[in-house]
């Protein structure tokens with residue numbers, strides 16, 4: 001009765017919206033947003049709240065979905081298996097990040113963005129003292145002192161740590177000889193399982209709003225930064241985006257085919273997550289969609305993706321690594337101190353670390369770039385040419401961030417699919433096998 005009521009309600013005014021293909025609607029929002037933003041400029045900024053609605057809806061479900069899915073995931077896998085998945089995914093994340101910086105450096109060396117830029121003239125105009133992030137404490141910080149504070153603060157690594165232990169605890173309750181304990185464990189498992197499923201329902205509804213949110217988010221960015229990205233900073237934009245595309249096709253496409261997984265099936269299954277990452281510029285915010293794609297389209301087992309995706313959204317940032325490689329070179333060229341070979345090797349090391357330390361939120365990669373610049377002797381000092389070059393990049397950061405976040409999220413999904421395949425935890429029927 002209730003269901004039928006909802007059905008009839010849907011028929012009518014908004015039929016053309018809900019009955020048309022969701023992805024096409026999202027793509028229309030994307031393209032239209034970019035065009036309207038470029039053409040209308042600042043007069044379109046009033047749509048900003050429509051984009052904020054989308055971001056807030058996504059953020060609303062991130063913490064509940066990580067907690068519930070990961071508790072269920074780790075309650076249904078043996079600790080040994082979880083360990084194997086963990087080791088494999090960490091190796092994959094580290095390796096692909098290092099390759100990504102190298103891709104960024106290659107792109108930067110080919111296009112040489114910033115070469116011949118005369119920064120003396122704008123040197124004083126830009127640059128402010130910025131606080132440098134520190135990589136210390138990161139490891140200790142994974143252990144929460146108060147898991148409830150981690151949940152309310154949305155600290156993903158701490159939530160992962162606690163949820164895995166909690167899930168493992170439940171898995172032991174479920175095999176207890178004491179029937180009281182066993183039943184309690186089963187009940188708890190069901191509660192988390194049901195909660196996770198309910199969250200996925202919400203994700204589906206949020207996706208229905210995505211086309212409007214996507215339009216608003218994209219048009220605001222293009223209104224504010226579009227002209228600059230195709231103007232004086234064209235070289236940086238080009239080098240970054242070609243790097244992202246190269247990494248996507250060669251590294252991800254290659255890695256998938258190495259494990260006999262079809263690249264086109266992968267792209268088809270991941271596109272909602274990729275587009276959402278592109279427009280929200282937040283790996284963390286995209287997580288609900290990423291997890292849904294992994295589950296429904298790619299057939300990755302819950303006990304793999306529930307762990308690898310939140311982890312990846314926090315530490316695995318190939319797009320950010322590429323961006324940092326390109327930008328380090330840009331700044332070197334722009335201030336007339338091109339990076340030599342050993343400086344570029346240093347960039348590989350520090351950019352991998354910096355990308356790990358980058359939070360999955362908009363613009364975080366630009367802050368961590370300071371760390372990379374520091375390591376090659378180009379610290380940001382007030383009024384210096386380095387600060388001016390840095391400020392130029394900041395001016396188009398949102399555009400660069402779109403591409404890098406999209407690649408960041410894609411890399412997490414590729415790694416999860418591969419690890420699941422090697423553990424026989426991938427539903428191959430979703431891959432046409």
Ligand code: ASP
Pocket residue numbers: 281282283284317319320358359360361362363364365366401404405408
């Ligand atoms: N916005 C990126 C992400 O969420 C991080 C970055 O700024 O590089 O993945």
